[in-house]
Amino acid sequence: MAYEIVLLTTMSIAILFALSLNVITGFCGQVSLGHAAFFGIGAYTAALLTKAGVPLALALLPAAAMAGAVGLLVGMASLRVRHDFLAITTMGVTFLFVGFVRKQDALGGEVGISGIPQAAFGRPGLLLLAIVCTVLFVLVALHIRRSWMGFAFDSIADDEDTARILGIDVKRFKLWAFVIGTAGAGVAGGLYAHHIRFIGPDSFGFVESVTVLAMVIIGGIGSIWGVALAAGLLSVMPLWFQFVDDYKLLLYGLLIFAAMRFAPDGIAGLARRIAARIALWRLPR
Amino acid sequence: MLFLDLTVQGLVQGAIYALIALGLTLVYGLLRILHVAHAALFTLGAYLGVIVTNQTGSFALALAVAMVVVGVIGVGVYRFAYKPLLDQPPLVALIASIGLFIASEEIFRLVFGPYGLSFTDPPLQTQVEILPGIFLSHARLMVVGIAVVFLGLLGWLSASTRTGIAWRATVADPDMARSFGIDVERVRYLNFFIGSALAAAAGVMVALLNNLVEPTMGAVPAYKALAIIVLGGLGSVRGTLVASLALGVIEAFGTIYIGHLLDRDAIAFAFLIIVLMVRPQGILARG
Numbered sequence: 185m186a187y188e189i190v191l192l193t194t195m196s197i198a199i200l201f202a203l204s205l206n207v208i209t210g211f212c213g214q215v216s217l218g219h220a221a222f223f224g225i226g227a228y229t230a231a232l233l234t235k236a237g238v239p240l241a242l243a244l245l246p247a248a249a250m251a252g253a254v255g256l257l258v259g260m261a262s263l264r265v266r267h268d269f270l271a272i273t274t275m276g277v278t279f280l281f282v283g284f285v286r287k288q289d290a291l292g293g294e295v296g297i298s299g300i301p302q303a304a305f306g307r308p309g310l311l312l313l314a315i316v317c318t319v320l321f322v323l324v325a326l327h328i329r330r331s332w333m334g335f336a337f338d339s340i341a342d343d344e345d346t347a348r349i350l351g352i353d354v355k356r357f358k359l360w361a362f363v364i365g366t367a368g369a370g371v372a373g374g375l376y377a378h379h380i381r382f383i384g385p386d387s388f389g390f391v392e393s394v395t396v397l398a399m400v401i402i403g404g405i406g407s408i409w410g411v412a413l414a415a416g417l418l419s420v421m422p423l424w425f426q427f428v429d430d431y432k433l434l435l436y437g438l439l440i441f442a443a444m445r446f447a448p449d450g451i452a453g454l455a456r457r458i459a460a461r462i463a464l465w466r467l468p469r
Numbered sequence: 470m471l472f473l474d475l476t477v478q479g480l481v482q483g484a485i486y487a488l489i490a491l492g493l494t495l496v497y498g499l500l501r502i503l504h505v506a507h508a509a510l511f512t513l514g515a516y517l518g519v520i521v522t523n524q525t526g527s528f529a530l531a532l533a534v535a536m537v538v539v540g541v542i543g544v545g546v547y548r549f550a551y552k553p554l555l556d557q558p559p560l561v562a563l564i565a566s567i568g569l570f571i572a573s574e575e576i577f578r579l580v581f582g583p584y585g586l587s588f589t590d591p592p593l594q595t596q597v598e599i600l601p602g603i604f605l606s607h608a609r610l611m612v613v614g615i616a617v618v619f620l621g622l623l624g625w626l627s628a629s630t631r632t633g634i635a636w637r638a639t640v641a642d643p644d645m646a647r648s649f650g651i652d653v654e655r656v657r658y659l660n661f662f663i664g665s666a667l668a669a670a671a672g673v674m675v676a677l678l679n680n681l682v683e684p685t686m687g688a689v690p691a692y693k694a695l696a697i698i699v700l701g702g703l704g705s706v707r708g709t710l711v712a713s714l715a716l717g718v719i720e721a722f723g724t725i726y727i728g729h730l731l732d733r734d735a736i737a738f739a740f741l742i743i744v745l746m747v748r749p750q751g752i753l754a755r756g
Binding site: 215261264265266267268269271272273275276277279280282283284286287390394397398401402405431433434436437438439440441442443444445448 | 497501503550553554557559560561562563564565567568569570571572573574575576579692695696699703729730731732733734735736737738739741742745746749750751
């Protein structure tokens with residue numbers, strides 16, 4: 185049972201993390217290669233608070249606020265640079281975060297923070313908390329999709345200039361996308377810190393940013409269910425690949441490559457195409 | 470004295486960055502792909518350089534072999550990885566490229582071992598006094614020499630040969646170039662060959678400077694080179710050169726003066742973000 189709980193917690197946190205990026209990159213079309221930085225900000229904030237005695241469920245709020253506040257700053261950068269320039273700027277954010285944390289003794293420097301307290305009710309409690317947060321975020325994402333905000337995000341992702349001409353406040357919606365997405369990542373980070381119970385600068389680097397982006401792309405950019413599925417699968421894949429221990433990263437890399445090569449629109453796109461094929465096949469001849 | 474010393478060290482580092490980033494700029498200019506796997510070719514070049522030098526004892530031969538072999542592999546990467554993805558959104562090629570890069574790091578580890586290789590008898594280690602009080606090894610001088618020679622050749626190739634004209638035409642407008650009878654595919658193959666060969670040269674030189682090649686040595690250049698081509702204004706060769714040298718020097722000074730606040734990579738990216746906020750189109754953008 186303990187193993188399943190760890191597995192499910194890992195999946196749930198990854199799903200929340202990937203869905204939070206999906207709001208920025210999938211819904212609003214702003215590529216971010218630095219999402220792990222916000223995950224890290226949430227993790228450090230929550231870890232410092234719970235070590236000071238705050239209960240985890242309460243510590244997640246400042247974690248979200250902190251990540252969202254920095255996300256607002258990075259969102260402002262997205263008003264200035266676009267497309268590939270934005271991708272590289274956000275990549276820089278990861279390196280800045282890691283480089284900054286490494287040199288701060290208050291944040292544990294190179295060594296990181298260990299001995300992070302357990303969540304209330306131990307591992308099952310953490311799992312429950314993670315699932316609640318993830319479900320809440322899924323509901324938020326579903327709501328955004330159906331609201332005016334989702335429509336505005338869509339139009340910005342599609343063609344920013346046209347959206348502006350149509351009178352959509354592009355700046356405001358971009359900033360909202362960044363704040364919502366990064367706050368979600370902050371919560372995921374806070375949960376992660378209490379899942380692993382040790383955090384260091386290396387847990388939030390560029391590789392993690394890329395991994396989460398890969399989850400979004402492989403799931404099918406913008407699709408809530410596709411991204412959740414891909415995040416759930418990819419997050420535990422290294423555990424499944426244990427039997428090929430030495431080759432697991434090789435397989436992982438090749439899998440990402442193959443997914444892009446043969447199904448560039450991700451799981452969601454693949455499902456759509458199969459559904460269309462079936463519909464076609466069912467037509468009376 | 471420290472000032473001069475740091476500047477010289479920074480320029481040498483900048484020359485290495487330039488060799489790596491140039492191939493990336495060429496690919497971006499032609500295909501609008503952020504080619505992360507470029508750094509894998511850099512690592513492969515370094516491995517070939519060390520292995521051939523250790524086997525034959527000739528560093529020049531090793532450099533040549535590394536450049537040609539890696540150049541050909543670079544063409545293969547284009548043919549089998551990027552060409553089928555050209556009509557997809559650029560993000561798809563970026564993720565595919567990152568997947569390739571992760572996989573290739575693992576291949577290097579499995580094939581060449583996790584601990585890295587070094588030269589049994591590292592060549593070109595003599596120190597020379599280039600300015601009063603400033604010493605550089607032959608290897609460092611050669612880095613600068615190689616950068617100047619190859620970049621000069623590249624400049625000449627693109628400015629005054631038929632191939633170069635075809636190349637620039639394809640960068641400007643592939644469809645128009647094709648309708649004028651330019652073999653666009655051939656231009657792309659050539660582009661990948663030259664870019665990858667330059668990365669291999671950089672890899673061999675870095676191997677020589679550190680006297681060590683490891684599976685993960687491509688990681689930092691992969692990200693730095695992306696930062697550099699963005700700083701240079703994506704696709705601008707001259708901008709890339711300026712950005713490479715500037716970044717080399719800034720890092721050299723930064724690690725001394727603000728090293729207690731940020732590490733080397735963070736300094737590079739702080740510089741990138743500041744420049745982009747002031748000039749969102751990069752240092753030297755075209756048009």
